[in-house]
Amino acid sequence: MLWAVGRGVWRLDGIGERGDLSRLFVMGSSSGGNLAYHAGLHSPSKITGLILNQPYFGGTTRTKSEAASDEDPVLPLRANDTMWQRMFVEMLERAGADVVGRFDEDGSHAAELFDAAKAEALCEEVKEFVHGCC
Template sequence: MAESLSATATTSIIDPFEHLNIKLNPDGSITRHNQFPTPHNIPQNPTNKLPILIDAHGGGFILFSAATQLFHETCCRLSAHLPALIVSFEYRLAPEHRLPAAYDDALEALRWLCRQANQIHGGDCDPWLKDCADFSRCFLLGTSAGGNITFYAALRALDSDLSPVKIVGHIYNQPFFGGIKRTESELRCVNDRILPLSVNDLMWSLALPEGCDRDHWFCDPTVEGPHQEKIRRLQRCLVRGHVGDPLIDRQKEFVKLLEARGVKVDARFREGGYHGVDLFDPSKLQILEDDVKDFIDASLE
């Protein structure tokens, strides 16, 4: 590993493994101690066709799934509020499957959706999609690491024929980016209660390709990489963040990058909050719902 986990430039009082409730195994894999229930609430089919949100969950690339209760319930609320059909996909977790595995899985989710759309008259399309979905109004949605994943998946999708699926916009909610050089917000929040810097570093060390450090373009989209020339081709984007998030400076840099490439960006940064606040604070979830609805409505005008 190019960058030692202990070689951080700051002092942390937090054990990142204990904080994440994981154990590093001798073979390099991790044991995840948390188990989460999978609720099964199936809403009634709407009368009119609905836009589709293709959703990637958060978890620092190493934790959780689409079935994790917090993410599932958030999607249920968002789906009812918009209204929209949300397709949450599973992706392989690091360190057992390091990046770009999650990007590959996200692109495969888009290809799966394309196959569903092409089977709509042949009887093999998923009934929910057949009855409810408007494949010409699709949005990519990602929270935290999911925002990173959907960003790079979107760039890959630009060179894929997904017809008749049409991606109209992208929603990046507190997207997870990093870099070697510390930002002011990272230094201010070294021992943040949700995302302390040592945990941030650990997640990247477990997720990035072997031999790579946080200067890799998977982590820092502002550095040189094959992605740069594609950014200008992205559809309009919503980028959300909170000042209390250690990653807020990274998210603002991300907005500047998009705008510099000519991408139409709706940036919404608010005071207070913390990383993942929408999952725990119902009032902040309501604001997320309103922001996403405003963005979708504006994108479909």
């Protein structure tokens, strides 16, 4: 954000003229969700809200236990991933963050890139979140 402001991106893009920079939302998908999260940690007073779409907080490779659990009868990898997503929301709530959690049980990672209906639904949810925050 400092890079964009320092280089005049706001002015070049006309964002300052068309938008309200006092209500700044940062959005990221997948590893971009991780970046948006960290932007929020480092500039909390400048950011009104974070939109983390399927944020990825793992390492570059699965651990041995994760890799071996794909078909685990007790905790398959898909269930583990889902629980981590939900736990992240609960951790933020316990820390005092105002969280709106949305879960799509029949989706997949980056489904909105391949399914127009899912893309439209995501856009509507983001719009609802942004307009409902302030």
